[in-house]
Amino acid sequence: MIGEWLDIGWLDEIPLRGSRVIEVADGDDIAVFRTGDGKVFALRDRCPHKHGRLSQGIVHGGAVACPLHNWRISLSSGEALGEDQGCTPTVPVRIDAGRVLIQRAAMLAAAA
Numbered sequence: 001m002i003g004e005w006l007d008i009g010w011l012d013e014i015p016l017r018g019s020r021v022i023e024v025a026d027g028d029d030i031a032v033f034r035t036g037d038g039k040v041f042a043l044r045d046r047c048p049h050k051h052g053r054l055s056q057g058i059v060h061g062g063a064v065a066c067p068l069h070n071w072r073i074s075l076s077s078g079e080a081l082g083e084d085q086g087c088t089p090t091v092p093v094r095i096d097a098g099r100v101l102i103q104r105a106a107m108l109a110a111a112a
């Protein structure tokens with residue numbers, strides 16, 4: 001851990017258009033996504049619709065399609081796109097020398 005930032009591993013360990021899951025004790029998991037153009041985002045691993053696991057969805061552009069009913073969730077805002085309504089909490093992410101860091105307090109708040 002670096003201050004309030006939690007080091008979760010190497011950027012290259014997250015597949016392009018894929019994700020990895022960070023388990024949070026006593027809370028929901030956090031899904032960390034990497035888009036096709038290499039940007040990284042972290043969200044609670046729960047769809048705002050009926051709690052589908054977003055980490056098991058398909059990343060397309062800057063959104064992930066929930067595996068249960070195909071809602072598309074913006075990776076940057078956590079908002080449902082299109083006609084659908086709802087939002088899942090996001091967590092700030094930064095990359096430092098190839099390592100992925102997520103903001104610890106925001107992670108705990110998003111997982112609660």
Ligand code: FES
Pocket residue numbers: 047048049050051052066067068069070071
């Ligand atoms: S639970 Fe995600 S779209 Fe229904």
